[in-house]
Amino acid sequence: MNANCESINVCKTYAGKPALEDVSLQINGGEIVALLGHNGAGKTTLINSLLGQIKLDAGQCLVNGEDAASRTVRTHRAAMLQVSNVPDTLTIQEHIQLFQAYYPQPMPLPDVLSLAGLTDMAQRRSKNLSGGEKQRLMFALAICGNANILFLDEPSVGMDIQSRRRMWQAITDLKNQGKAILLTTHYLEEAELLANRIAIIHGGKIIKQGTPDEIKQVSNGGEIQCRTQLSIDQLQRLPGVIKVAHQDRRMNLTCEHLNHALSALLQQDFNLSHLTASGATLEQALLAITDNA
Amino acid sequence: MTTANLTKINHSQLLFTETKLEWLKTLRQPAFTLPALLFPLMFYLFFGILFAKTTEHSAYMLVTYGVFGIIGPALFSFGVGVAVERGQGWFALKQASPAPAWSMIIARTLVSLAFAVVIISVLFIMAATLGKVTMSAQHWLSLFAILLAGAVPFCLMGLLFGLFLPSNSAAAIVNLIYLPMAFLSGLWMPIFLLPELMQTLANVLPPYHLSQLGLAATGMQHQSSVWVHAGYLVAFTLMMFAITVVVYNKRRN
Numbered sequence: 001m002n003a004n005c006e007s008i009n010v011c012k013t014y015a016g017k018p019a020l021e022d023v024s025l026q027i028n029g030g031e032i033v034a035l036l037g038h039n040g041a042g043k044t045t046l047i048n049s050l051l052g053q054i055k056l057d058a059g060q061c062l063v064n065g066e067d068a069a070s071r072t073v074r075t076h077r078a079a080m081l082q083v084s085n086v087p088d089t090l091t092i093q094e095h096i097q098l099f100q101a102y103y104p105q106p107m108p109l110p111d112v113l114s115l116a117g118l119t120d121m122a123q124r125r126s127k128n129l130s131g132g133e134k135q136r137l138m139f140a141l142a143i144c145g146n147a148n149i150l151f152l153d154e155p156s157v158g159m160d161i162q163s164r165r166r167m168w169q170a171i172t173d174l175k176n177q178g179k180a181i182l183l184t185t186h187y188l189e190e191a192e193l194l195a196n197r198i199a200i201i202h203g204g205k206i207i208k209q210g211t212p213d214e215i216k217q218v219s220n221g222g223e224i225q226c227r228t229q230l231s232i233d234q235l236q237r238l239p240g241v242i243k244v245a246h247q248d249r250r251m252n253l254t255c256e257h258l259n260h261a262l263s264a265l266l267q268q269d270f271n272l273s274h275l276t277a278s279g280a281t282l283e284q285a286l287l288a289i290t291d292n293a
Numbered sequence: 294m295t296t297a298n299l300t301k302i303n304h305s306q307l308l309f310t311e312t313k314l315e316w317l318k319t320l321r322q323p324a325f326t327l328p329a330l331l332f333p334l335m336f337y338l339f340f341g342i343l344f345a346k347t348t349e350h351s352a353y354m355l356v357t358y359g360v361f362g363i364i365g366p367a368l369f370s371f372g373v374g375v376a377v378e379r380g381q382g383w384f385a386l387k388q389a390s391p392a393p394a395w396s397m398i399i400a401r402t403l404v405s406l407a408f409a410v411v412i413i414s415v416l417f418i419m420a421a422t423l424g425k426v427t428m429s430a431q432h433w434l435s436l437f438a439i440l441l442a443g444a445v446p447f448c449l450m451g452l453l454f455g456l457f458l459p460s461n462s463a464a465a466i467v468n469l470i471y472l473p474m475a476f477l478s479g480l481w482m483p484i485f486l487l488p489e490l491m492q493t494l495a496n497v498l499p500p501y502h503l504s505q506l507g508l509a510a511t512g513m514q515h516q517s518s519v520w521v522h523a524g525y526l527v528a529f530t531l532m533m534f535a536i537t538v539v540v541y542n543k544r545r546n
Contacts, residue, residue, distance in 0.1 A: 048389075051389045053385075053388065074391035075302065078390065079389045079390070081382065081385060081386050081389060082382060083381055083382035083383055083385075083386055084380070084381050084382055085381040085382075085383070086383065087378060087381070087383060089321035089322055090314060090317065090318055090321075094314055094317070097310060097314075098310055098311060098314050101303075101306060101307040101310040102302065102307065102390050102391045103302065103391060104301055104303075125321075138386075141386070141390075145391070
């Protein structure tokens, strides 16, 4: 059976305030799903539900077809949660060895160290770790059990660019091995690069799901760069334009409706040159989706 | 499903690793280990040997400082250790992992017991050499066994503290409970020297009952029947166990 993990119509209320409302999400083996949303949108509550850590008011969470809270599925999944600090008297290698002991067939230690980029610091005590080093250790603890379902809660927060890219590679490798991966992140570049599917959660509801391309199409917005005879004032009055910036003669228009702005611009300035237009970024799409929700 | 999921975790290997690392973790924290080891030894040296008028006093104080000595590591390892890891989010990570609760609890208990063995042994050596305490082999052995077994309820009590104390003030609060409780149980000063009211109050304190059992085991005079003291400790242990299970499970909601 392939690895898979899903929430079905899950509802959870905290102190009368709905944290999850009818949330259904499925993550299959060989797939990365990015869960995006504001802080407090319900990402962590959903992960905790899939970890079997909280009692649901309604609905169910399944891990490989079994109840997420049951003991038998605990070795099928692993999580990278956010911790403020790590017990600092053990070495990195000792921490990993302990978590390996929790799983029946752990990943060999050298592989864990190399995937997490910790080979050179295996013998170091986990004291005074930088934010990025701490994240790499947490990543190592999540992957060391060789579980086929992984929850990565903001994995690359606080990392430098180099370690972030290495972690992206490791996550992609794990996906290619057939693992089902749920990722939350505030770095949209990360979501766009890694995710096969994006789910947007807002106010405890999943309001949009799709591939990164499908999500981006939701927004009509975009950017136009050009040289034009029109004044800044005239540009600002064009339909669909929300912001105008310029660098020397080169204009940069931020549009809420790219097509409207572009056709108006072409009609008003026949001498338009150096034109480039690009569709919405994931960030614009995300903002458009959550603002309308 | 892959074969990985069909094989079982090696439980003895898990317990070995968990205990070994818990032990290393503790040893590498001299700020915890040194006071836990030195306080009871120092106190016993002053109040049980240097200031003692007779070897009977030294023998009596050996029992009470023995109780004092074994409670410290139990309360601190669990109470402060668990509270700190909970505050870090580390405890939640372990709860989300397949780590069974028993492996952490047994590992920490074994480490507390190892500390207790060291403390009791050094106290015994001090008592026998510097304090000139003489007892039959059977008395030495039963006292050793009672002190060691007596550490278990305090491990549970510590675990309970660890589950609800705020992590940044856990050490201070545990001290605020540990030290007055030790005094009021007659661990520092014989219970019969305390005012009547405090002697009555001591009846609700588990260290009092443990020390009385220790006195009984070494053929010394004790306050009530052995069964009363033992019964209280058993009841206390079961109650701590029940509350701990409830609190531990409640945190999962």
